[in-house]
Amino acid sequence: NAGVTQTPKFQVLKTGQSMTLQCAQDMNHNSMYWYRQDPGMGLRLIYYSASEGTTDKGEVPNGYNVSRLNKREFSLRLESAAPSQTSVYFCASKGLAGFAYEQYFGPGTRLTVT
Amino acid sequence: AQSVTQLGSHVSVSEGALVLLRCNYSSSVPPYLFWYVQYPNQGLQLLLKYTTGATLVKGINGFEAEFKKSETSFHLTKPSAHMSDAAEYFCAVSAGGADGLTFGKGTHLIIQP
Numbered sequence: 170n171a172g173v174t175q176t177p178k179f180q181v182l183k184t185g186q187s188m189t190l191q192c193a194q195d196m197n198h199n200s201m202y203w204y205r206q207d208p209g210m211g212l213r214l215i216y217y218s219a220s221e222g223t224t225d226k227g228e229v230p231n232g233y234n235v236s237r238l239n240k241r242e243f244s245l246r247l248e249s250a251a252p253s254q255t256s257v258y259f260c261a262s263k264g265l266a267g268f269a270y271e272q273y274f275g276p277g278t279r280l281t282v283t
Numbered sequence: 284a285q286s287v288t289q290l291g292s293h294v295s296v297s298e299g300a301l302v303l304l305r306c307n308y309s310s311s312v313p314p315y316l317f318w319y320v321q322y323p324n325q326g327l328q329l330l331l332k333y334t335t336g337a338t339l340v341k342g343i344n345g346f347e348a349e350f351k352k353s354e355t356s357f358h359l360t361k362p363s364a365h366m367s368d369a370a371e372y373f374c375a376v377s378a379g380g381a382d383g384l385t386f387g388k389g390t391h392l393i394i395q396p
Contacts, residue, residue: 200381209292211373211386212327219381227383259326263381269334271317272384274327 170195173275175260181281182250190245190278192260200263201243202272203227203235205256212259218243250282285310285376289387297395302346302361304390306374309355315377316357317384318348322370330372333357344368369394 176191194201199220204212204227214227218237232254234246247254257279261272290305308314318330331342338350348359357374371391375384 202383204383204386209388211287211388212375212384213386214383217381217383228385261383269315269332270379271329271332276326 172196173260173262173273175258175275175278177278178276179279181283182247183283184251186250187246187248188250189247190258190260190280191242192244192275193242194260194262194273195241196262196264196273197240198262198264198273199240201237202261202263203233203243203245204259204261205229206259206277207256215245215258247280250280252282254280255282256280285314285378285385287374287376287385287387289372289374289390291390292388293391293393295393295395296364298366299363302359302364302368302392304359304372304374304392306348306357306359306387307355308357308374308376310376310378312378315379316348316350317375317377318342318346318357318359319373319375320344320370321373321389327373330359364392364394366394366396368392 173194202217203215206212216235218224221240236244260275263272286309288307316333319327331340333340333350341347346361374387
């Protein structure tokens, strides 16, 4: 199993450009998540999807849109990138590990907006 | 609503000394608690988790944490630090269900030789 995969690993955008971050998981998990990590801020939840066909806002959704394409894939779109969106983006999925749930994280996408 | 406070953005210990990273949480429902480790330019790796049952939780790499409901704490410890423990550590809380994790701001652990 590859677990949670993310593409691309690195991206540089100019202000106003758009792009989509891709995430896929092969663990048959229902729930998927997008976080951003900024220095000194920890990770903050952008959007999540409890199951295929549903999405909900997290703590910092402004400037982002998401699509739960199918059970495996959950994409994050920046329609008009801003320097404040320079960050490392992590995708995660949630599933049972033993008798409890835990989240499994992808390797991250490092995005720079100039 | 939930929140996590990690005391100390940087903690420095000598190799072989006790590691203690502090985490306090706030939750309106019984919490699920997690510690993650992040090595430079890498993703997050789960160290340990508390869901229900035994309050002393053992994780990977010799780490453990104790859930203390009365103190709303979930401090991470390791008896003897190793150079390879140098990393960023995050405490996180969840209410369960499909909700995401709420993370603390992280503690950078420095190991002095």
